[in-house]
Amino acid sequence: MRLAIxxxxxxxxxxxIEHALQLGHQVTALARTPERIPPHERLHVVAGDVRDRAPVSRTIQGADAVVSALGRRRRGPAICTEGMRTILSAMAADGPRRLVALSNYGxxxxxxxxxYVAVSWLLERPVLRDKERMEALIRASxxxxxxxxxxxxxxxxxxDRYRxxxxxxxxxxSKVSRADLAAFVLSELRAGEHLRQGVAITT
Structure with missing residues (x-):
């Protein structure tokens, strides 16, 4: 599978990315700092910002599916909302239909x-608000x-012992390792068992 991440x-x-390459997928990844990603023969890195249409379009060109692992810092910009708006626009014009996005429970x-959700909003309101707005864009797409x-x-x-x-x-x-999360993302891309659903995960 050809993945845009x-x-x-x-x-x-x-x-x-590490798990996708281990499974034999071709990966194109967008990064503002490409040098932070180790090279691999099946990995192509596009330099750019997810809020800019041109590099996003180059990243999804020829992809079978798009995966968003965007995350916001507490005091940073609403990168999930702004980035997803650009991704969805590029997908509508040039890209695949399949999209898996990491969000947040709550x-x-x-x-x-x-x-648990109430406390999460108390501590992480800007992060959760950004994810909620991102989800609204995705659901409307x-x-x-x-x-x-x-x-x-x-x-x-x-x-592999997650629910x-x-x-x-x-x-x-509740908790889950990033390795198990990656395994589930790649499994969902293959199986498509949760199309147009929000799904929680935990060990």
């Missing part, structure tokens, strides 16, 4: 599910999307 230099994005229909909503992410190993589900309720003890 955004958010490639983040912690989740780097592991996602947005949209999961917003009022538990005390004409793409075959899947939104993946993880809890706290760890740097632990891949275990997923649209109705899965996460709590203060």
């Amino acid at each position: 955004f958010g490639a230099t983040g912690r989740s994005g780097r592991i996602l 947005v949209a229909e999961t917003r009022r599910r538990s005390p 004409d793409t075959d999307w899947t939104l993946i909503r993880p809890p706290i992410l760890t740097n632990g190993p891949r275990t 997923t589900g649209a109705e899965l309720r996460l709590t203060f003890t």
Whole structure:
């Protein structure tokens, strides 16, 4: 599969690229700092900002699917919303229909599910608001999307012992490794079991 990956230099994005290459996929990744991504024969890195249409269009050209691992810092710009707006515009004109985006548990229909969500909004309001607006753009698009909503992410190993589900309720003890998250993203791209759904994941 030919994958276009955004958010490639983040912690989740780097592991996602690593796993995709291990599985034999061809990867094109967008990065403002390409030198931060180790070279690989099946990896092509496009230099640029996800908010700029030209490099985004080059990244998705010829791709079978798009994966967004964009993430916002507390005091940074609304990169998920702004970047996804550009990605969706490019996909509508030049790209594939399949889209998998990493979001956060506690947005949209999961917003009022538990005390865990209430505390998350108290501590991470700018981050969650950005993800919620990103989700709204994706839901309104004409793409075959899947939104993946993880809890706290760890740097632990891949275990393949994770649970997923649209109705899965996460709590203060919920967590998943970035390696397991990457495995689920790539599995969902192959199987397409959660088309037009938001799905939570936890170990």
